[in-house]
Amino acid sequence: MEKKPHSVRREPPPREVPALAPALLLAAVLFLNGLLYLYLSNGHGSSERAGPDPSLCPLGSFRLGAGKNCSPWLSCEAISKEVRKLKRVGEGAVKKVFLSEWKENKVVLSQLTSLELQDDFLHGLKMLRALQSKHVVRLLGYCEQQFTILTEYHPLGSLRGLNETLSMPRYKGFNTWHRRLALAIDYVSIIRFLHGSPLGTLVMCDSNDLAKVLSQYLLSSDFHVLVNDLDALPLVNRSAGVLVKCGRRELRGEFVAPEQRWPHGEEVPFDDDLMPAYDEKTDIWKIPDVANFLLGHVEGSDIVRLHLFDIHAACKKKDPAERPSAQEVLDTYRKVLTLLIREAAVPGTREML
Ligand SMILES: Nc1ncnc2c1ncn2[C@@H]1O[C@H](COP(=O)(O)OP(=O)(O)OP(=O)(O)O)[C@@H](O)[C@H]1O
Ligand SMILES: *[C@@H]1O[C@H](CO)[C@@H](O)[C@H](O)[C@H]1NC(C)=O
Numbered sequence: 001m002e003k004k005p006h007s008v009r010r011e012p013p014p015r016e017v018p019a020l021a022p023a024l025l026l027a028a029v030l031f032l033n034g035l036l037y038l039y040l041s042n043g044h045g046s047s048e049r050a051g052p053d054p055s056l057c058p059l060g061s062f063r064l065g066a067g068k069n070c071s072p073w074l075s076c077e078a079i080s081k082e083v084r085k086l087k088r089v090g091e092g093a094v095k096k097v098f099l100s101e102w103k104e105n106k107v108v109l110s111q112l113t114s115l116e117l118q119d120d121f122l123h124g125l126k127m128l129r130a131l132q133s134k135h136v137v138r139l140l141g142y143c144e145q146q147f148t149i150l151t152e153y154h155p156l157g158s159l160r161g162l163n164e165t166l167s168m169p170r171y172k173g174f175n176t177w178h179r180r181l182a183l184a185i186d187y188v189s190i191i192r193f194l195h196g197s198p199l200g201t202l203v204m205c206d207s208n209d210l211a212k213v214l215s216q217y218l219l220s221s222d223f224h225v226l227v228n229d230l231d232a233l234p235l236v237n238r239s240a241g242v243l244v245k246c247g248r249r250e251l252r253g254e255f256v257a258p259e260q261r262w263p264h265g266e267e268v269p270f271d272d273d274l275m276p277a278y279d280e281k282t283d284i285w286k287i288p289d290v291a292n293f294l295l296g297h298v299e300g301s302d303i304v305r306l307h308l309f310d311i312h313a314a315c316k317k318k319d320p321a322e323r324p325s326a327q328e329v330l331d332t333y334r335k336v337l338t339l340l341i342r343e344a345a346v347p348g349t350r351e352m353l
């Protein structure tokens with residue numbers, strides 16, 4: 001957690017302020033270092049921390065709230081005995097989602113909607129178990145026979161409701177360019193995590209339009225992004241030449257990547273057998289659209305957009321191989337955040353640029 005501020009501190013002060021009196025310059029630099037330190041140690045750096053999260057329990061167990069012990073995932077028996085459904089808070093194609101209560105904790109019980117979709121449901125559960133980390137919603141238990149999954153409840157809901165959340169009086173103070181850029185950094189961190197996951201390179205296929213993408217991610221109360229729905233995460237294996245297709249139906253529209261669209265023209269009817277497979281660069285194509293939504297229209301977000309212009313143009317390269325990796329996008333986003341915080345900390349710098 002403390003590594004990031006140190007490496008940031010070694011960077012030279014902004015070049016744009018040579019005319020300032022040395023004492024003033026020193027004061028400004030000290031001030032911005034302090035601000036940056038506070039910023040990064042105040043939870044913002046946490047999304048960029050390397051290594052396992054100390055608040056995580058060993059695989060197969062979980063902790064709710066600080067200072068508590070790790071409990072094993074709830075079994076079928078414990079779920080049916082100890083979990084009480086309160087009300088429905090969401091429904092997708094695969095799952096009905098209920099706010100529920102377990103030992104005075106608010107939790108979420110997800111149930112399969114239709115037995116035809118059990119393969120998706122079980123794939124999602126398998127992924128949720130294997131990928132537990134700070135990027136993924138916390139698993140509290142499951143019952144394969146009953147097709148139920150128990151996870152942590154996040155009252156702010158999915159990223160789809162970000163506009164509404166940020167317009168609530170309680171969260172108005174979070175509606176700033178740096179909070180919003182931090183969300184975009186979280187989002188790209190998750191894509192980076194999925195592309196380099198312990199299971200290999202996973203593609204987020206539940207992503208054929210912006211609303212769909214946003215509904216797969218939750219906003220935690222401390223304003224971080226978590227991936228929640230892992231039902232459609234096929235594996236790319238480059239060395240084995242294994243590519244993926246996101247479903248068997250034809251995809252259309254500008255939101256999906258060009259290689260996901262039918263390449264043989266209107267005259268040839270769509271045939272999945274003739275549809276070429278593709279790789280994880282489809283996720284990179286979609287980053288600028290998701291980031292644009294996350295950045296919103298607040299004071300400073302256009303300056304952020306300006307700084308992200310080149311990397312976003314690269315994400316939209318027609319040839320997937322020319323698009324950057326999620327890691328490269330993430331590095332650029334972090335550089336922009338650091339740069340803009342530094343500018344914001346030295347009054348007047350922005351006018352000189
Ligand atoms: N832990 C949670 N806390 C709060 N809200 C949640 C939680 N889990 C799910 N939801 C809400 O329920 C919605 C549907 O959940 P989920 O994406 O898991 O269902 P799904 O059937 O797999 O969806 P899809 O149709 O995308 O496959 C989410 O978009 C979110 O709004
Ligand atoms: C990718 O394929 C190679 C060769 O078949 C195999 O050895 C490797 O385990 C695969 N990797 C993953 C992550 O599945």
Ligand SMILES: *[C@@H]1O[C@H](CO)[C@@H](O)[C@H](O)[C@H]1NC(C)=O
Binds near residue numbers: 163296297
């Ligand atoms: C969210 O708000 C932005 C403006 O801040 C607007 O452009 C966008 O369309 C809104 N999106 C949704 C899904 O309501």
